[in-house]
Amino acid sequence: xxxxxxxxxxxxxWLVFGGxxxxxxxxxFPQTGIGFTGVSLAFGLSxxxxxxAVGGVSGGHFNPAVSVGLAVAGRFSPGHLxxxxxxQLAGAILAAAALYVIVTSxxxxxxxxFAANGYGDHSPGGYSLAACLVIEAVLxxxxxxxxxxxxHGRVPAGFAPVAIGLALTLIHLVSxxxxxxxxxxxxxxxxxxxxxxxxxxxxWLFWVAPIAGAVTGALVWKTxxxxx
Numbered sequence: 001x002x003x004x005x006x007x008x009x010x011x012x013x014w015l016v017f018g019g020x021x022x023x024x025x026x027x028x029f030p031q032t033g034i035g036f037t038g039v040s041l042a043f044g045l046s047x048x049x050x051x052x053a054v055g056g057v058s059g060g061h062f063n064p065a066v067s068v069g070l071a072v073a074g075r076f077s078p079g080h081l082x083x084x085x086x087x088q089l090a091g092a093i094l095a096a097a098a099l100y101v102i103v104t105s106x107x108x109x110x111x112x113x114f115a116a117n118g119y120g121d122h123s124p125g126g127y128s129l130a131a132c133l134v135i136e137a138v139l140x141x142x143x144x145x146x147x148x149x150x151x152h153g154r155v156p157a158g159f160a161p162v163a164i165g166l167a168l169t170l171i172h173l174v175s176x177x178x179x180x181x182x183x184x185x186x187x188x189x190x191x192x193x194x195x196x197x198x199x200x201x202x203x204w205l206f207w208v209a210p211i212a213g214a215v216t217g218a219l220v221w222k223t224x225x226x227x228x
Contacts, residue, residue, distance in 0.1 A: 001080070003058075004057055004059075005086075005087040007057040007060075008061060008084055009088070011047075011050040011053075011058070011061075012091035012186055013092065013095040014046050014095075015043070017046075018042050018045065019046050019187070020095070021095075023039045023042075024115050036172075036177070039172060039176065040170075043168050043169065043181070044166060044170075045165060045169075047062060048161045048164065049165075051161035051164060055161060058084075059076065061084060063187075063210075064186055064211070065144075065211050065214040066147060067081055067085060067088070068081065069144040069147075069217055070148075072215050072222075073218035073222055075148065091186070092187055092189065092190035093189070096114075096191055096194050097194070100114070113180075114191050114195040116188070116192050117179050117181070117188045117192070117203075117206045118202050119132035119133075124177050124178070124179075125178060127177075127178045133205060133209045135174070136182055136206065136209035137209045137216070139171045139174065139175055139183050140209070140212075140214050141216045141217035142171075143171060143213075144214045144217030145225070146163055146164060147160075148221040149225055150164060179206070182209075182210060185206055185207040185210055185211065188203060188206035188207070
């Protein structure tokens with residue numbers, strides 16, 4: 001279990017450091033900024049690479065919503081849920097702390113929103129709470145379907161991280177303008193802790209919507225994907 005929790009912490013660290021780091025450090029860099037597309041790809045690559053690196057140790061969840069969804073689907077022991085979530089939060093917060101040190105090292109630097117997730121006035125595109133709730137739930141639900149389907153015994157082994165990484169890339173391409181993309185409560189929590197204020201006040205949505213979506217996706221999979 002110790003190794004599994006360490007793997008989850010490392011994987012979540014890499015997800016936040018790579019994904020949020022690309023948003024904070026490279027997205028709008030003068031003349032060579034990577035933009036939304038680059039940030040989306042960074043999140044996808046972070047999951048893909050760590051799924052291959054440590055997925056064989058812990059299952060490669062790196063996301064409390066994924067752990068909940070897998071437990072509902074019968075692919076993960078509910079008794080291991082809390083330790084996994086705590087490990088994921090620890091990895092995410094350490095990554096956010098490292099990014100904070102880097103971002104604030106420049107003279108006169110301001111962290112701004114610190115890649116935190118938000119709705120209403122704090123949605124990048126000004127989308128309402130209802131819109132943000134729906135998109136986070138829907139995208140997390142489909143993310144769970146892709147995870148459960150690509151790791152099923154009927155699917156050729158070894159390719160699941162590719163499908164999962166590409167799915168996360170697509171999710172970000174769709175939803176960065178809406179919520180700055182969460183689908184991961186650990187990622188949202190880590191950034192909100194350093195952004196403070198409004199980010200902490202709105203954090204509840206980025207626990208409720210992804211977990212609700214993950215549970216729904218798992219239940220749909222049990223009905224459709226596990227049928228004979």
